[in-house]
Amino acid sequence: MKKQEPMNVLKDLDTRLNGPAQNRVRDLVSALPEEPLSMAWRSDLNEKLLRKHRAEARRKQVLWFLSPALGFGVAAAMTMVVFMHGSPRQGVVRTQPPLVASRAGDAGLANALVSTHQEVGSLSEAAGVGLSPNEAVSLADNHSDSDSWTEADVDGF
Amino acid sequence: MELCVGATRLKARQAKDPADEAALIDRCRRQDVEAFGRFVDTYQNRVYGFVRRMIPNQEEAADVTQEVFIRAYQSFGRFDGRSSVRTWLFRIAHNLCIDRVRKTDRSPNEVALVDPLEGVEEIDVADTRWQPDQLVMNDELMEVVEEGIRTMSEKLRSVLLLHDKEDMQYEEIAALLNIPVGTVKSRLFLARAHLQEVLRNYLGGTLGQGAQS
Numbered sequence: 001m002k003k004q005e006p007m008n009v010l011k012d013l014d015t016r017l018n019g020p021a022q023n024r025v026r027d028l029v030s031a032l033p034e035e036p037l038s039m040a041w042r043s044d045l046n047e048k049l050l051r052k053h054r055a056e057a058r059r060k061q062v063l064w065f066l067s068p069a070l071g072f073g074v075a076a077a078m079t080m081v082v083f084m085h086g087s088p089r090q091g092v093v094r095t096q097p098p099l100v101a102s103r104a105g106d107a108g109l110a111n112a113l114v115s116t117h118q119e120v121g122s123l124s125e126a127a128g129v130g131l132s133p134n135e136a137v138s139l140a141d142n143h144s145d146s147d148s149w150t151e152a153d154v155d156g157f
Numbered sequence: 158m159e160l161c162v163g164a165t166r167l168k169a170r171q172a173k174d175p176a177d178e179a180a181l182i183d184r185c186r187r188q189d190v191e192a193f194g195r196f197v198d199t200y201q202n203r204v205y206g207f208v209r210r211m212i213p214n215q216e217e218a219a220d221v222t223q224e225v226f227i228r229a230y231q232s233f234g235r236f237d238g239r240s241s242v243r244t245w246l247f248r249i250a251h252n253l254c255i256d257r258v259r260k261t262d263r264s265p266n267e268v269a270l271v272d273p274l275e276g277v278e279e280i281d282v283a284d285t286r287w288q289p290d291q292l293v294m295n296d297e298l299m300e301v302v303e304e305g306i307r308t309m310s311e312k313l314r315s316v317l318l319l320h321d322k323e324d325m326q327y328e329e330i331a332a333l334l335n336i337p338v339g340t341v342k343s344r345l346f347l348a349r350a351h352l353q354e355v356l357r358n359y360l361g362g363t364l365g366q367g368a369q370s
Contacts, residue, residue: 013342013343022346025349025356028356029321030324033299034203034205042201048223049226049230052231
């Protein structure tokens with residue numbers, strides 16, 4: 001009901017907007033003459049537009065020059081930093097060379113591979129699941145205090 | 158200069174080749190000054206006509222019209238073509254006019270739009286003074302119409318000018334002013350009713366003077 005009311009008002013409005021009296025007012029407004037602008041106005045506008053155009057062109061030129069220059073500058077600065085400080089020496093963690101590489105020179109690659117495989121196998125058996133051979137090696141190298149314990153020490157607890 | 162009211166509406170000014178206009182707009186988007194000059198040629202008088210009726214001061218209106226085209230030139234790259242270029246241009250013009258009017262602190266007279274049909278008296282259509290072939294747009298009548306437009310609120314004025322002078326559709330005006338189509342219609346009705354009232358007073362006065370002499 002409420003929706004119908006505005007619809008009816010709009011329909012009524014459409015009808016009245018298309019009525020003869022309203023149409024005549026529309027014709028009167030439509031027939032109002034256009035006032036032409038002077039040549040001075042136009043030339044003033046042209047000058048302003050040209051000024052804006054030049055300013056925009058200058059801005060684009062500056063941007064065109066600046067963006068690669070900025071890129072080159074950053075690249076040059078980074079290169080300088082690398083050269084000045086040289087290659088990094090301290091604080092670098094060196095990776096442990098593989099076991100195969102250290103033995104490759106002694107008995108040939110095949111022997112080294114076989115011996116490494118055997119060693120890894122035995123270390124895995126000794127260390128159990130969850131430890132890598134390298135860790136097993138380092139554990140084997142470090143003498144733990146618990147190795148020198150005697151039964152008497154254990155009884156003491 | 159006398160113009161007969163009720164003559165064929167000047168739609169020829171809009172009858173341009175769409176391909177040509179699209180090419181012109183494309184060049185304007187690329188900030189082509191020469192193409193923009195042609196664009197200004199096409200629209201300058203119409204935009205000025207709208208602005209001059211929105212801002213009564215002639216010098217100020219000319220300044221605002223220049224500003225409209227400068228803004229259009231600067232933001233043509235952002236024109237997405239969703240609306241027509243005319244709607245886009247008149248939106249810039251309308252916004253600048255409203256800004257200028259607010260700056261000069263001339264607050265518009267609000268008109269209640271609750272029921273636009275209530276209390277509006279229609280002019281008697283049978284009145285011979287309203288016959289199109291008898292009503293001639295002389296300078297005096299033209300001035301009365303201009304005065305009638307000047308004395309209505311900016312809200313009514315902009316709708317009246319965009320619809321009746323610029324021949325825009327209701328939907329186009331609604332999109333331009335960001336208001337519902339129903340509001341456009343009611344404002345248009347009120348604006349015309351206001352002009353009818355002004356003309357009734359004028360015609361009554363002139364006939365009264367004629368009868369006395």
